[in-house]
Amino acid sequence: MHFIKKAASCFGVLLGAASAAYAGGQPKYPVAAIAAALRENAHAVVRQYEETLLVKSPSRTVSTVHRVVTILDENGDSQGRELVQYDQLNSINYLRGAVYDADGRLLHNLRSNNVKDYSLSDGSSLATDNRGRLADLRQTAYPYTVDFEYEVVSDNSLFYSTWSPQTEEQQAVEHATFRVLTPATLPLRYQERHLPKGVKAARSQDGSLEVYQWELANLPAFEDEADSPPISEQVPMVVTAPTTFEVQGHSGSLTSWQQLSQWTYELNAGRDELPETVKARIAALVQGETDERARIRKVYEFLQANTRYISIQLGLGGWQTFPASTVSSTGYGDCKALSNYGKALLQAAGVTSYCALVRADEPDIHTDFPSSQFNHVVLCVPLTKGAKRDTVWLECTSQTIAFNYMGSFTGNRHALLLMPSGGHLVATPKYGAAENRRERRADVYVDAQGNATATIRTVRTGQEQERVSALLTSLDASEQKKKIAESLALANFSITKLNLASTPFPGLPAVTETLALALPNYAAASGKRIFLNINLLSKTSAIVPPVGERQSEVWLSHAYSQADTIRFHVPAGVKPESLPTPVQLTTAFGTYTTQVQALPDGTLQYVRRLSMPHTRFDRTDYPAYVDFRRKISTADKVQVVLLKTDA
DSSP: OOOOOSOOOOSOOOBOOOOHHHHOSSOOSOGGGSOHHHHTTOSEEEEEEEEEEEEEETTEEEEEEEEEEEEOSGGGGGGGEEEEEEBTTEEEEEEEEEEEOTTSOEEEEOOGGGEEEEEOOOSSEEEEOOEEEEEEOOOSSSSEEEEEEEEEEESBTTOOOEEOSOOSTTEEEEEEEEEEEEETTSOOEEEEESOOTTOOOEEEEETTEEEEEEEEEEEOOOOOOTTOOOGGGTSOEEEEEOSEEEETTEEEEOSSHHHHHHHHHHHHTTOOOOOHHHHHHHHHHHTTOOOHHHHHHHHHHHHHHHOEEOEEESGGGGTSOOOHHHHHHHSEEOHHHHHHHHHHHHHHTTOOOEEEEEOOSSOOOOTTSOSOOOOEEEEEEEOOSSSSOOEEEEOTTOSSSOTTOOHHHHSSSEEEEOOTTOOOEEEOOOOOTTTSEEEEEEEEEEOTTSOEEEEEEEEEEGGGGHHHHHHHHHSOHHHHHHHHHHHOOOSSOEEEEEEEEEOOOTTSOEEEEEEEEEETTOSEEETTEEEEEOOOSOOOOOOOOOOSOOOSOEEEOOOEEEEEEEEEEOOTTEEESOOOOOEEEEETTEEEEEEEEEOTTSOEEEEEEEEEOOEEEOGGGHHHHHHHHHHHHHHHTOEEEEEETTO
8 A cells, every 4th residue: 555656767777788897807706705704694695785875956866776795595596686666756777787606707797688677566556657677697506696786866855765785684794885975955864773883974075065974894694583673673774864855846845744744735735625516425424413433434434435445656646646536536546545535525524634644564663763754644533522532543445444443554653644734743543462352262072082072252353353354354255264274273173163253342343253163182082081282272382592692672563462261061070180280470571371270060161361562672681581481382281181080
């Protein structure tokens, strides 16, 4: 659902002939010259990464990249390709490359049959000019070295370069530089992230241009650790942005969120007018409805029933919406067009709302660096009536998503309100362990031979229901059954009944899953004893203990809670030989409890509770977190030994 394209493009693209450097006979980038420390745990080594951004005017930039990578094995093969994007606002001046063997001997230069030009449509775009040229120099014999150079001229100065030479796990960097040249009248804004100690911008002059330069060397291979933040939050990076910019005659300033909001709002001002017939229809729809939230819901359901999402990405169309009247007549639009249409419909119902920029399906924006970090638009509706002030959030691109639900796609983030005089950042709804719940109740009937049947009812809410809800809306019954079966952590079973249904639940979407299972040989019978696994479906795995010193923070990215109550019905004359000791763990990483009871009616009841937060911890806490997970994993595997007293 992206509405902004960082790369845009051209109509004329040249595949440059090999440079003199490529054609020379001297070996280049021999693998033997790579330091042993850089090859350790690496699939690829960036030998050279040079990027230069030249700011020519408020409306034009030129970006030049030279990337040389040695691929050590097949796991590094993805780095043997280079994708350069282009569209109406960005054109490729040249793209050239070469590939060398392990000794640095030229195998061949980039040829026309190594390059493919194709549309970068996301599959749901009605119209897009976003294209790419993919240069492919992958080899079958390892190691080898690829050398790419390209230059892109951009008439979209809203986006400046983000320099990140270390982009993948198990990739080392031998040498990298980044230069920005800009007129003094167009001062550079930048933010340095995770740079090694002592590395910072070097300032100089080149004629009338101010020059900023960064340099990195000898970065060992990055190794992603369990439960760590995204790689983009750990590797060295320099993010740049303009002070002033211009896109197809629309100029703006970008030193505050208010300025970006105002520029975007003005770009779309006056595009929320509806035909009179539609206004009358909405007025009739909400007539007599005094509850503000109910009025909003009726309009949202009208929007969902009468529109569908199709991306439109042509030039300025990455930021400027279709008029609401166009969406009304065609019934489709992209995220900004549908949100703008929803805004217009609500206005016809007497409700004020605001479009809001958000970064969807990715980590949250950096709030301390105003810049265009967004890829999606939603609708924010502040409630104005009633004693309790609240806000309704609407995802206007989905025909099935629940009213006032942002979920994992756009929840727990910051959004930028688009307002006439410029807006500000606001928090989208937060979904924690109290909202993301999975509650399961089951009855399991075990016979004397250890075979079992089970009836299970599971209610999922918030983000916990998203995967199952997607099955409900996109797959038929047989495919639903197949996907559910794949998700069950059972060795031997068959599903004899399955039903998925959306469930009314206060303030949150919910899905109820009803299952019936046949479980042959579920419990192991041996002589007088039956060994029963009392945790049916909720086992948590342990994680690998730390090897050496932990480098990254502990990042628990998803908050959730689980509640299991399982009753085991056992044959007459079968009693538990002993019961497991209750477990209770209360830590900063989460809480966990289990208890097994023998009930008066002869059944065994197993109760398990697990609650995990969305949070971060210092890397020094990792051993304690590993121990917490180990204890949960051990408790989840506990068996009850049943004794046949009449045998």
